[in-house]
Amino acid sequence: QVQLVQSGAEVTEPGASVKVSCKASGYTFSGYDIYWVRQAPGQGLEWMGGINVGNGNTGYSAKFRGRVTITRDTSASTAYMELTSLRSEDTAVYYCARQRYFDFWGQGTLVTVSS
Amino acid sequence: QSALTQPASVSGSPGQSITISCTGTSSDVGGYNYVTWHQQHPGQAPKLLIYDVNNRPSGVSNRFSGSKSGNTASLTISGLQAEDEADYYCSSYTSSNTYVFGIGTKVTVL
Numbered sequence: 001q002v003q004l005v006q007s008g009a010e011v012t013e014p015g016a017s018v019k020v021s022c023k024a025s026g027y028t029f030s031g032y033d034i035y036w037v038r039q040a041p042g043q044g045l046e047w048m049g050g051i052n053v054g055n056g057n058t059g060y061s062a063k064f065r066g067r068v069t070i071t072r073d074t075s076a077s078t079a080y081m082e083l084t085s086l087r088s089e090d091t092a093v094y095y096c097a098r099q100r101y102f103d104f105w106g107q108g109t110l111v112t113v114s115s
Numbered sequence: 116q117s118a119l120t121q122p123a124s125v126s127g128s129p130g131q132s133i134t135i136s137c138t139g140t141s142s143d144v145g146g147y148n149y150v151t152w153h154q155q156h157p158g159q160a161p162k163l164l165i166y167d168v169n170n171r172p173s174g175v176s177n178r179f180s181g182s183k184s185g186n187t188a189s190l191t192i193s194g195l196q197a198e199d200e201a202d203y204y205c206s207s208y209t210s211s212n213t214y215v216f217g218i219g220t221k222v223t224v225l
Contacts (some may be wrong), residue, residue: 035214037216044118044202044204044216044217044218044219045153045155045161045204045206045216045219046216047206047213047214047215047216049213050214059212059213060213061116061213062116062211062213063116095160095161097161100149100208100214101149101151101163101166102151102153102161102163102206103163103166103172104163105161105162106160107160108160
């Protein structure tokens with residue numbers, strides 16, 4: 001069965017960076033795009049960007065462009081999302097999701113930015 | 116890219132039907148048949164209900180249906196059940212080759 005398993009919760013300080021991983025199983029990893037979506041506490045879903053796992057091409061929301069980098073390691077069936085210059089407003093649960101209609105989701109990774 | 120507009124809350128009694136709207140622009144909802152709907156219960160990851168405006172993935176109840184007219188998409192839940200109480204989000208592909216979500220709708224079963 002399709003599974004996306006994300007790395008564990010992170011606590012970090014303002015100005016630092018965080019890198020979240022998303023390991024896929026149960027399907028051909030290179031055949032589907034991976035997207036990243038975040039959800040601040042008590043707030044809605046926010047699309048951050050995505051990667052064509054096959055060729056590595058990426059696309060990002062204008063809001064995060066310049067601060068976010070999405071990569072993948074096809075040998076490990078894993079996608080990564082790195083967010084830099086963190087601020088308190090980046091405290092959120094970060095999800096990875098498969099393909100353009102987000103049919104399967106990771107369990108979410110809570111990133112807490114606090115001094 | 117502004118979030119798609121959804122009503123903050125919708126409520127209904129068990130057995131009734133409710134409809135949640137999702138309004139965008141001709142650059143997103145109105146321009147593409149790439150609208151999805153997700154259901155999210157507290158503390159859980161979202162679950163796909165509808166893709167490409169009106170398609171249901173296998174395993175999703177046929178009580179959920181989607182449609183679109185112009186710049187507004189809609190999700191209808193028929194035969195409302197207690198387990199349908201959750202947050203619902205629409206999303207759409209955009210002309211900027213990005214995606215945008217709606218602000219979310221809280222459904223309450225009275």
